[in-house]
Amino acid sequence: MAKINKNKLVSPFVKWVGGKRQLMPAIVSHLPKNIRELKYFEPFIGGGAVFFHLQPENALINDLNEELVNVYNVIKNNLNELIADLKKHENHPDYFYAIRKLDRTEEFKNLTDVQRASRVIYLNKTCYNGLYRVNNAGEFNAPFGRYKNPNIVNEPTLKAVNKFLNKNNILISKGDYSKTLSQADQRSFVYIDPPYHPISENSNFTGYVQGGWDIFEQIRLREACDQLTERGVKFLLSNSSAQFIKDQYEKYIITTVKATRAINSNGAERGEIDELLIRNYE
Incomplete structure (x- = not known):
């Protein structure tokens, strides 16, 4: 099943709690x-x-x-649109919190699958500790990470x-x-x-x-x-x-x-x- 000639670039695109790379x-x-x-x-x-x-x-x-499953589907089916949307994001706390709070608004329902996937990747790359975390209401709640140059668009x-x-x-x-x-x-x-x-x-x-x-x-x-x-x-x-x-x-x-x-x-x-x-x- 596992290929002998594997592509090393095929790797996790988000950091996830309990990730298994080290194991x-x-x-x-x-x-x-x-x-x-x-x-x-x-x-x-x-x-x-x-x-x-x-x-x-x-x-x-x-x-x-x-939201995670949507990212997998968008990477598979809408890659070019996703990359274009990722390039729009800013590494700034005010911008970060504006994007983070979208899931607390009616506007969130109007986001396209590409915009939702782009949001997850952006928040994952720029939030504190790269930690995907939601509260009991399902709202993303990790704070801004203050990284100088996060790799938001890992093409x-x-x-x-x-x-x-x-x-x-x-x-x-x-x-x-x-x-x-x-x-x-x-x-x-x-x-x-x-x-x-x-x-x-x-x-x-x-x-x-x-x-x-x-x-x-x-x-x-x-x-x-x-x-x-x-x-x-x-x-x-x-x-x-x-x-x-x-x-x-x-x-x-x-x-x-x-x-x-x-x-x-x-x-x-x-x-x-x-x-x-x-x-x-x-």
Whole structure:
């Protein structure tokens, strides 16, 4: 499935909480040996680091975040218009906050898909810590980042991603992960990267999707993984090293890996931490 001659420019176009670039060696080493023969599924696509690293020929990617899924679709279908709109943006706090508050106004409904995608990329490149974050009302609320020269229009990456999405059989969907998982079969591989269960109260971050996640969502996902296993579908799942997660997936193969996390309200909890890779195959 994963091409030998991959295009290094095909890479995440937004920075996403819990991005997997730094964990890539560990993830790749735990993939099924026949990964190239399997259709790739990723129900929580986020920034797509694993997806873009593997560059599968056949894939179904999904996310619940409507604005993010729109960006993927616009890059695939309206690249030139997107690049032109991105070039209009200004790296200035007054301009930033004017663009940020659009989702609090009636005007937001009148934005085109291209304008919405351009807004997401612009805010991601210029907000503090490059952090996509919404409040419980679904409104973007990260502050201005004050970067001197943010790369708002990364044309080489956008063009490479556009070519990759169009050259291969890549389906893009929006909605609950369960719909995506229901389409996987024994000829599939599923990489699952959900919102992480908090190690502590301070470390909880699920602000990239309105409403966040709770313990019951984690249980529902584990039950979905049980169903994948019963159907003979291979999955690899990432999550925090919380004891609750270890208990939920105790019948699966669990590997502890080291990850560096820079986003936490408590500075002492930033840095290298344990994360889990969980799989249902040898």
